[in-house]
Amino acid sequence: DAKTTQPTSMDCAEGRAANLPCNHSTISGNEYVYWYRQIHSQGPQYIIHGLKNNETNEMASLIITEDRKSSTLILPHATLRDTAVYYCIVRRPWGGSQGNLIFGKGTKLSVKP
Amino acid sequence: EAGVAQSPRYKIIEKRQSVAFWCNPISGHATLYWYQQILGQGPKLLIQFQNNGVVDDSQLPKDRFSAERLKGVDSTLKIQPAKLEDSAVYLCASSTLAGVGEQYFGPGTRLTVT
Numbered sequence: 001d002a003k004t005t006q007p008t009s010m011d012c013a014e015g016r017a018a019n020l021p022c023n024h025s026t027i028s029g030n031e032y033v034y035w036y037r038q039i040h041s042q043g044p045q046y047i048i049h050g051l052k053n054n055e056t057n058e059m060a061s062l063i064i065t066e067d068r069k070s071s072t073l074i075l076p077h078a079t080l081r082d083t084a085v086y087y088c089i090v091r092r093p094w095g096g097s098q099g100n101l102i103f104g105k106g107t108k109l110s111v112k113p
Numbered sequence: 114e115a116g117v118a119q120s121p122r123y124k125i126i127e128k129r130q131s132v133a134f135w136c137n138p139i140s141g142h143a144t145l146y147w148y149q150q151i152l153g154q155g156p157k158l159l160i161q162f163q164n165n166g167v168v169d170d171s172q173l174p175k176d177r178f179s180a181e182r183l184k185g186v187d188s189t190l191k192i193q194p195a196k197l198e199d200s201a202v203y204l205c206a207s208s209t210l211a212g213v214g215e216q217y218f219g220p221g222t223r224l225t226v227t
Contacts, residue, residue, distance in 0.1 A: 043117070043204050043218025044156065087155055100169065101216060103155025 003027065003090045009108040012082075018075040020107050022088030025069045033064060034091050034101070035073050037084040044087065044103075047073065078111045085109070115139065117219035119205050125225045131193035134222045138186070138207030144168075146216065147180055147190050148204040156204055162188065195226045 005023040012018040024033065034049040048055055048062045050071075055062045061074040075082055087106040092099050118137040126132050138145050143164050148156035159178065161169040165185040173180070177196070182188040192199055202223050206216040 041220070043206070043221050044216075045218070046215035049215075085155075100158055100161065101156075103157070105153070105155055 003102070004088045004104055006086075006088050006104065006107045008105070009110070011110050011112055012075075012078045014080060014111055014113050015077055018078040018082065018109060018111070020073040020075075020086050020088075020109065021070065022073070023070045024088070024090045027068050027090050028092075031090050031092055033062065033068075033071050034089040035060070035062065036087045036089065036101075036103075037082075038087070038106070039081075039084040047086075049091075078109075080111050080113065083109060083111045117205055117207055117217055119203075119219040119222055121222055122220065123223050123225075125227065126195055128197055128226050129194040131191065132195055132224060133189050133191045134203050134205075134224075136188045136190070136205030136219060138188070138205070139217055142207035142209055142217070143185070144208045144210060145182055145188050146206040146208075147188070148206065148218075150202045150204055150221070152201070159190070192224075195224075197226050200224055200226045 003026055032049050032051050035047040036044040037047055038044045048057055048060050050062045050064055064071045085106040085108050087103050089101050120135050124132055145162045147159045149159050150156040159173045160180045162182045165182050178192055180190045202221040204218055204221045206218045208214050208216045
């Protein structure tokens with residue numbers, strides 16, 4: 001079972017920041033938080049991941065709380081192309097099957113003009 | 114860099130028929146995954162290969178599903194016989210190392226069983 005809880009859906013105005021929350025209260029000390037997204041009729045796409053510190057790349061920023069029990073994915077200037085299902089996944093950094101991705105139902109983000 | 118290729122993109126079959134899906138991972142990626150995604154749900158891992166060996170097939174319904182990766186590159190996933198509940202999108206993904214790093218997904222094959 002997925003170890004994360006996300007809202008089912010969210011709306012965001014085009015050009016505004018989209019803040020997607022994720023709860024992972026049972027996360028272990030060596031588990032990472034990963035974010036993927038899935039645009040309609042496409043396979044999931046990696047966005048970003050982090051362990052403790054906040055992370056930023058060209059797509060998004062990831063803010064992880066100090067106790068690591070929750071995180072927020074931030075899309076700074078959402079566009080219509082960011083409309084997708086966003087998955088927050090807690091993942092062990094190990095090889096073999098222990099580091100597998102376990103997807104929940106994610107958050108359906110709708111960016112509106 | 115070419116992405117993960119899958120074919121066919123769509124397939125419609127009747128129940129009890131057989132079907133096969135093909136996946137070509139990103140060049141050099143040792144790990145290959147097959148996922149099943151039922152409408153409205155997230156992808157569920159069916160099987161994971163490391164080169165041509167199976168790492169995890171604990172969620173593969175082995176009475177009807179089979180998969181192989183004979184030369185450690187391309188892979189096929191087969192369903193025989195298909196059931197109505199097998200209607201789903203079948204996604205292939207690859208990564209450089211199992212359990213670490215990002216997985217790259219193909220576009221998927223949408224299977225409809227009637």
